[in-house]
Amino acid sequence: MQPPRPLPTDKLYHRCDPDSLGFQDSSELEEYFGLLGQERAMGAIELGTGLDREGYNMFVLGPTGTGRHSFVRQYLEKRAAGAPRPSDWCYVNNFSDPRRPAAIELPAGLGSQFRDNVTQLIAEAHTAIPNALESEEYRAQRQAIEEQAQQEQMAAFEEVRENARKRGLGVIQTATGFAFVPLKDGESVISPKEYQRLSDEDKKRLQQDTKELSHELRQMLEQIPGRVRTVMAGVRELDEGVALFAVGSLVTEMLKRYEAFPRVLEYLRAMKSDIANHVELFKRGDAPQMAPNDQMIGEGLILNSGEGSPALRRYGVNLIVDHSDAQGAPVVFETHPTYPYLIGQIEHVSRMGTLVTDFHLIRAGALHRANNGYLIMDALQVLLKPFAWDALKRSLKAGEINIQSLDQAYGFVSTVSLEPEPIPLSTKVIMIGEPHIYYLLQAYDPEFATLFKVKVDFDTQADRADEEVQALARLVGSIARRENLLPIDASGMARLVEESSRLAGDSEMLTTRIADLMDVTREAHYWAEQRESERVTADDVQHAIDAREHRAARIRDRLIREVRRGTIMIDTEGSTTGQVNGLAVFQAGGLGFGHPTRITARVTLGPGKVIDIEREVELGGPIHSKGVLILSNFLGAHYVRDKPLSLSASLVFEQSYSGVEGDSASAAELCALLSAIADLPLKQSMAVTGSVNQLGQVQAIGAVNEKIEGFFNVCRDRGLNGEQAVIIPAANVKHLMLNKEVREAVAAGQFHIYAVRHVDECLSLLTGIDAGERDESGRYPEGTVNHRIVARLEAMADRRIALARSMGGKDKDAD
Known part of the structure; x- marks a missing residue:
């Protein structure tokens, strides 16, 4: 068996020829908006955004530095720009059940208009109602009601007094009330001595008459609260009529303006009736009554806090989602997806040691802002935040956003709170995370697969083919221009291509972790500026690579030193x-x-x-x-x-x-x-x-x-x-x-x-x-x-x- 021969140098490195790139520097290159080597991921994103069906949310998985966040955000913003603007959402007072504020949906831009119109209506009512209550006609009608009651009371008292006079008794007022005394000749009160000279029969008669008249007087006095209530009811009915007349034209005008929106009409009619029942909120100089039964939770305390007029707190509109300035569908990137930031929250204010709230303190969450659009979140951050993952799944499954405070949802404290009407949810949720997070959720959360059906898998490598090399050069050049870096000449770009293969750990591949390659590019820009060059060359790129290695090589160099020393x-x-x-x-x-x-x-x-x-x-x-x-x-x-x-x-x-x-x-x-x-x-x-x-x-x-x-x-x-x-x-x-x-x-x-x-x-x-x-x-x-x-x-x-x-x-x- 012949031993193998050493590898030749051409097998040790895959060189990139600068002449093969076809440009002098990166300023000649066209802008690049794609993603290097991510055809599979791009196809998945197109499916996830185009298929409007339940559960087709996306999970983008891949290592850090592959451009996941930036590409997904740019792609969605481009797609969302051509989509229609979503609706505005408001919360208003539910007069029949203040603990459950009502939600109103309006076309984009009409929410702020509706809020301003209601505010203007209340402001005009603050003028119209007091003016009507101070008019001569109103005063005459109220005076007539009060005088009639007073005359009835005087007539009843005179009747008792006349009956006493017929029986030889007079009625006098004392410090403790009324008393009956004997009269002489029906005119003057007899003295004690004269009373003693009366016969026993006369005394007995006077005592019997006094007892009967006291009972008659007591019955007459017991009728006084009823007469007062009758007067108050009459005055209230008068006030209601005057208030309805004063605001009737204002409300009618708004009813015509919003006749296409049934929920708005329903609220305006209810508001008109409620204004008539709470005229005291509009009277000049009158303080609002403290928390009657049909007011909001803690409203009396809030109304006296100086935060807006009492009537505006009761009848105003809380616009929680406003798309009046939006261009297309929303793309929301939530960097801090805690439970309240995701679902929304009900705030409280402290008043005299008590936590109080009303529908004006309802705050929108990321799901509200991204409704009918796209919500992007980091998967790890969602999982790290207590209760956020469960709340997200619950909202996606139910298809609605139900704002509940944590203390209410989990019974932490017993503070009285609101139960706002849920808002329908229709949004695409895009979670971005490392591959191991995706596979852990897939294995251990049975609901995950039904809610995130689209897997957007970012690759870490791309083939080092000529078209991919050109794409890499254009991508690096585009980012360099956006960051105002020096142009990169052909030799510098060729060295970056070679470094991309080194980072990929394969001479036939390019890394798709563009973030790492751009860090080298930025540092090469620095070294080019230090030598006052107008371009980044291969020497600058190599200088940046060597400097990066040197900064991180302390432990490596120490090990080499200890080998040299024999340790x-x-x-x-x-x-x-x-x-x-x-x-x-x-x-x-x-x-x-x-x-x-x-x-x-x-x-x-x-x-x-x-x-x-x-x-x-x-x-x-x-x-x-x-x-x-x-x-x-x-x-x-x-x-x-x-x-x-x-x-x-x-x-x-x-x-x-x-x-x-x-x-x-x-x-x-x-x-x-x-x-x-x-x-x-x-x-x-x-x-x-x-x-x-x-x-x-x-x-x-x-x-x-x-x-x-x-x-x-x-x-x-x-x-x-x-x-x-x-x-x-x-x-x-x-x-x-x-x-x-x-x-x-x-x-x-x-x-x-x-x-x-x-x-x-x-x-x-x-x-x-x-x-x-x-x-x-x-x-x-x-x-x-x-x-x-x-x-x-x-x-x-x-x-x-x-x-x-x-x-x-x-x-x-x-x-």
């Missing part, structure tokens, strides 16, 4: 048995970087088990443990098919003090294990990455660029000697987008990269000895690595069987 034990030259350089990836401060780690293996006679020390101490994850178990099966199936595997092996990541996860080191672990079995040293100038399956095939892994550069950085720090190299899976060659330093070192023959398909190729490279292939008889040629491995395993198996027999027993696994 972290990594060999980059020489050969050692059972030891190999694996490659790991670390994430720190937004920078992902690779770093070598020493993997060692030790082998003794045993029952055929490979011990993963990381797993034994619970530092290894399930995927890593899976990779180690595959090694055990590979050894038995590949080398000793007819004998028991009779070794006890241990594998460990040296100087690893945290969790180990993933199977990308399984190729390196297998090489260390086979080296220990064959007792063949491995070159420490090489590092290995790749996962292995049960057939010994080396499979692709992630972050291949970071891993290669991580080992290169350590070797460069110690000094390149022309022997150092990294072995990678052949399937990862298409992912290579290595930095300039690595490419230059490879071109100079100071560093090498090998691509392998099978673990035998790794062994050939690491040992410098042919791994060997089975011949027709199924044996490996002598002197090859695999021959030595088979010989050692067979010898261990024979030794184990012999030991078992010498002990007079039989090892159940030895045959």
Whole structure:
């Protein structure tokens, strides 16, 4: 078997030719309004916005930086601009049940007009009613009512007095009321001495007459409250008639103006009748009565607070949704979707230690503002806010917005509140979130799938085809113009295209995370300005990339320094048995970087088990443990098919003090294990990455660029000697987008990269000895690595069987 040859430099990087872009700088490019590589997502958005059926709300999922928020918002605003304006919504007093304010729907723009008309009507009523109540005709009618009652009262009193005079008694007024006294000759009151000279019969008669007249007087006095009520009823009826006459023309005019809206007509007629019943609200100098039974909750306290006139508080209009200035359907982006901000709320005011409210304190939520339009929210924010998710689902299922305060909905406190009439809901809700949020809701919330039927899935990569490269250039150029950045010349744009592939981790792809690429562009603009250039060039882009890496590389550089000082034990030259350089990836401060780690293996006679020390101490994850178990099966199936595997092996990541996860080191672990079995040293100038399956095939892994550069950085720090190299899976060659330093070192023959398909190729490279292939008889040629491995395993198996027999027993696994 011939060992693989090092990869040529043209396989390490997919260069973008500036001349292929077809422009001098980005100022020549047309504006781009699309979305790079998101045809699937755009089709889903078109379906979600175009299909007006229940449950077809959208969930936009994808990683941050793909342009989800900006594109969705721009798309919806463009679509909404051609849609009709939605209705205005008002709340008015429900005079028959003030705790349940009535909702009125009006065409866009008429809500504010209706509110102003009612305000003007009340203002005019404040003039018309008092003027009518102060007119001579009104005063004469009221005086007639009062005089009639007074005359009836005087006549009743004179009747009692005349009856007393006929019986020789007079009526006098005392401090405690009225009293009857005897009269002499029906004129003057007799003195006590004269009363004593009266006969007993006369005294008895006077006492009897006094008793009868007192009863008659008491009956007359008991009729006084009834007469007062009659007077008040007459005055009230007079006031009602005068008020109806005073506001009748005003209301009639409004009835004609809003005759096309039944709910408005119903309210105006009810308001007219209620004004007649509450004339005192319009009288000059009269304070409104405190909270009669048919007033609003706490109205008396609110009316006396100075917040508008009492009549306006009772009859005014609370316009909660006003689309008079809207252009098309609303697009609402709610950044703080708490329960009250989403559903609406009923505010309270504190008056004399009491919380009071009325329909004027009803406030609209995001669902009201987005009704018959689009509501965009961040899914995580909705789920984090208490009760918001349940309230949203409840509104979507019911098809209406029911404003309830949290204390009322969940019984937190016993404050008396309102129950406004629900408003019909017809809006498209667009939730934007990370993919894991979508799949968690899909799995654990049974209502989610029925309410959000449209999945808008944003991809993280786009093919690096010519049309996509042009689209990327136009998109970056358009954003740069909108942000007043310097034009980007062809070399700078080509370097951004290359960096896009690097961010995508694939030389044949472009990243769709435009936010990350634009951060590089903005920083390149800064460096271009520093050197007073009129354009952003490739050097500026490279400067920005290097500066970003340098700012985030403190931990990486410290690890390299500790390797140089010998604190972290990594060999980059020489050969050692059972030891190999694996490659790991670390994430720190937004920078992902690779770093070598020493993997060692030790082998003794045993029952055929490979011990993963990381797993034994619970530092290894399930995927890593899976990779180690595959090694055990590979050894038995590949080398000793007819004998028991009779070794006890241990594998460990040296100087690893945290969790180990993933199977990308399984190729390196297998090489260390086979080296220990064959007792063949491995070159420490090489590092290995790749996962292995049960057939010994080396499979692709992630972050291949970071891993290669991580080992290169350590070797460069110690000094390149022309022997150092990294072995990678052949399937990862298409992912290579290595930095300039690595490419230059490879071109100079100071560093090498090998691509392998099978673990035998790794062994050939690491040992410098042919791994060997089975011949027709199924044996490996002598002197090859695999021959030595088979010989050692067979010898261990024979030794184990012999030991078992010498002990007079039989090892159940030895045959």
